[in-house]
Amino acid sequence: MHERLEVAFVFGTLGNLSGALGEGWSVEDHYAWAIGAESRLNLPLPGDATRYLLRFTVQPLVNAGLCDTQRLDIDTVSGLLASFSIDRRTTIELALPIEQTRDNRSIELILRHPDALRPSDFKQTDDRRLLSLCFMSGTLVRQLDDAREPPAETAPGCHLIVAGNHLARQMAEVMSALPILRQRVACHFVNTDQGRGAAPPPTEALQSAALCWEQSGGNNGAEWSGLRGMLPADCDVRRFAAPRMKALWPFLDADPRLVFEAGLYPGGRYPYGDRIGASLAYLQLPDDIMQLSYQSMTEKEMPDLDALFAADRAAWRQLDATHDVKVAEFIVENFRRYRLFFAPPDPTGDLLRHMIMQLVTGSPIEALCDPAKLRRELDFLLTGYLGRREELPIHPHVARRFGLAWWQPGMRYRWHSNHWTFEEHALRYIRWTPWRP
Numbered sequence: 001m002h003e004r005l006e007v008a009f010v011f012g013t014l015g016n017l018s019g020a021l022g023e024g025w026s027v028e029d030h031y032a033w034a035i036g037a038e039s040r041l042n043l044p045l046p047g048d049a050t051r052y053l054l055r056f057t058v059q060p061l062v063n064a065g066l067c068d069t070q071r072l073d074i075d076t077v078s079g080l081l082a083s084f085s086i087d088r089r090t091t092i093e094l095a096l097p098i099e100q101t102r103d104n105r106s107i108e109l110i111l112r113h114p115d116a117l118r119p120s121d122f123k124q125t126d127d128r129r130l131l132s133l134c135f136m137s138g139t140l141v142r143q144l145d146d147a148r149e150p151p152a153e154t155a156p157g158c159h160l161i162v163a164g165n166h167l168a169r170q171m172a173e174v175m176s177a178l179p180i181l182r183q184r185v186a187c188h189f190v191n192t193d194q195g196r197g198a199a200p201p202p203t204e205a206l207q208s209a210a211l212c213w214e215q216s217g218g219n220n221g222a223e224w225s226g227l228r229g230m231l232p233a234d235c236d237v238r239r240f241a242a243p244r245m246k247a248l249w250p251f252l253d254a255d256p257r258l259v260f261e262a263g264l265y266p267g268g269r270y271p272y273g274d275r276i277g278a279s280l281a282y283l284q285l286p287d288d289i290m291q292l293s294y295q296s297m298t299e300k301e302m303p304d305l306d307a308l309f310a311a312d313r314a315a316w317r318q319l320d321a322t323h324d325v326k327v328a329e330f331i332v333e334n335f336r337r338y339r340l341f342f343a344p345p346d347p348t349g350d351l352l353r354h355m356i357m358q359l360v361t362g363s364p365i366e367a368l369c370d371p372a373k374l375r376r377e378l379d380f381l382l383t384g385y386l387g388r389r390e391e392l393p394i395h396p397h398v399a400r401r402f403g404l405a406w407w408q409p410g411m412r413y414r415w416h417s418n419h420w421t422f423e424e425h426a427l428r429y430i431r432w433t434p435w436r437p
Contacts, residue, residue: 002144003053006046006179007380009138014412014419016384020044024111026129029412029419031136033061035129039111043140044383046179047376049102051095051143059089059134063122067115070132075110076100086133105376142179157368159205161231163190163224164215166388167242167347171213171356178377184368192224200227210364211236216323238359240325243316243351245341247308248394248402251276251298252344259434265416270429272343272392276301277430287427294426298395305401325358327351339406343392349385353378390415393422 009017011032018027024039025032043054060070069087073080074094082094100107113132120128162172172189175181188201192215200206206227212235214228231237246252255273260266276297280290316328331340331351340351347355356378360366365374391413399407412419420428 004142004144006052006140006142007044007383009043009140010384011135011137014414015137016386017041019383022108026131031134033129033131034111034113034116034133034135035131036116037112037114037130039113041109041111042106043109044106044380045101045104045140046380047101047103047105048373049098051098052101053093053095053141053143054138055091055093055141056138057089057091057136058086059136060086061117061119061131061134062087063117066122067117070113070115072133073112075112076107077110081109105379157184158186158210158364159201159208160185160187160365161190161201161206161209161212162187162215163192163212163228164240164242165191165193166345167240168192168213168215170347170352170387171359174352174356174378174381177381178374180369180374180377181365185365190224190227203230206230207232209235211238213359214239216241236363238324238363239322240355240359241319241323242345243319243327243331243347244344245312245331245335246344247305247312248341248398249344249392250303250305250308250395250398251301253278257281257432257434261434269416269434270432274426274429277426280430281432290430291423291427294430299397302397305398309402325355327355330354336403337405339404342387343390346388346390348387349382352385352387353382386414393420393425396422 009015009020010030011017011021011027012030013027014029017032020042021027021032022040022042024034024036026035027033045052058072062068062070069085072084072086072092074082074084076097078097078100081097082092084092086092096107116130116132118128118130119125160175162168162175164171169189169191172187175185175187181187186205188205188209190200200223207230209231212228212231214237216239249272251274253273253275255270255278257278258268258271258273261269276294280294280297283290283293285293313328313332316331320326320328334340334350338350339348342348357375360371360374393411393413393415394404394407396409410421412421413425415425
């Protein structure tokens with residue numbers, strides 16, 4: 001018996017479990033406190049008949065003489081799974097009953113923690129929350145029987161070529177990570193951006209490829225043209241494009257300060273310029289005055305957002321007319337309810353899933369696996385998908401104008417290992433000079 005990591009969970013507003021936390025939580029950026037006497041947690045599952053282990057890294061709130069340990073019982077609707085007594089930061093582990101994971105896409109855990117404390121009861125603080133355990137991260141681990149694993153040398157059922165740049169690379173990574181396709185589909189990424197990056201796939205993989213997903217746009221260099229000519233005549237070639245959304249970021253513009261910063265920011269520290277922020281960059285103003293100036297100028301110069309969105313929609317429909325993957329109606333119908341873009345050219349897991357399913361449907365991949373199970377695994381894998389990691393903050397006025405249900409005031413965004421609000425990001429962008437650390 002050995003283990004394989006199925007998914008990692010990260011608690012907090014910057015993690016991937018915001019939709020899984022029910023009652024009984026106090027959520028902060030990098031973790032979540034279980035509060036009161038009971039908390040609910042609804043975790044996603046792959047839905048197969050494999051045995052799984054669940055692990056959580058937790059930190060108890062304890063105080064010598066007042067509460068030396070925090071008790072924790074983890075139940076499901078069928079009864080108690082495990083009990084713990086926790087006095088220090090540790091990782092707890094419990095086996096999930098296979099009868100509760102088989103054919104289920106989620107499991108609800110009931111966490112009972114009767115020893116919650118108020119920090120204000122034993123130290124100088126105004127924090128009167130009833131806190132018990134701080135949950136930081138977790139993992140879902142698949143338990144595998146060595147004898148049941150397919151031999152490593154088993155030949156794949158087909159070869160898939162994914163050609164393009166960043167979006168194609170993400171698609172190839174997702175396809176390679178799907179458990180149902182292991183030993184069935186060999187996925188090969190070809191970087192068509194001036195021939196840089198990934199090495200070309202083996203000649204035999206190209207010459208026997210059953211399908212090819214080709215991203216248009218960018219620099220489809222001469223090297224890819226030669227490789228494409230090696231595909232067999234019956235290879236199923238499907239084309240897709242990287243949709244962009246500009247209406248969520250109405251002040252995008254080139255910034256003359258953008259330079260290559262070796263070893264730190266190969267694409268530049270702030271590749272998405274802001275014309276209002278750049279216009280304020282060389283003014284020597286206090287931070288509060290600078291923020292007020294930026295806010296006033298952006299509100300005064302806010303363009304017609306409906307017109308920008310109409311232009312985006314027209315561009316998506318033009319892409320739909322010339323590509324196999326259709327995105328226009330999906331984005332129009334869903335961008336308010338779900339976050340579909342991290343930045344103008346970078347899709348979230350929801351949009352990526354929509355595109356991949358169109359490429360898979362009706363392809364040779366469906367003949368090699370259960371399509372319903374493949375969809376479940378894809379949903380599971382892309383829950384909390386981080387993409388290329390950087391998130392371009394959205395102006396609060398824009399979020400309110402479009403009625404973005406997934407946005408909230410004070411929302412924080414990842415930017416090169418930082419977690420900034422829109423206002424913090426804007427101020428740092430304005431203050432930035434390439435030579436300053």
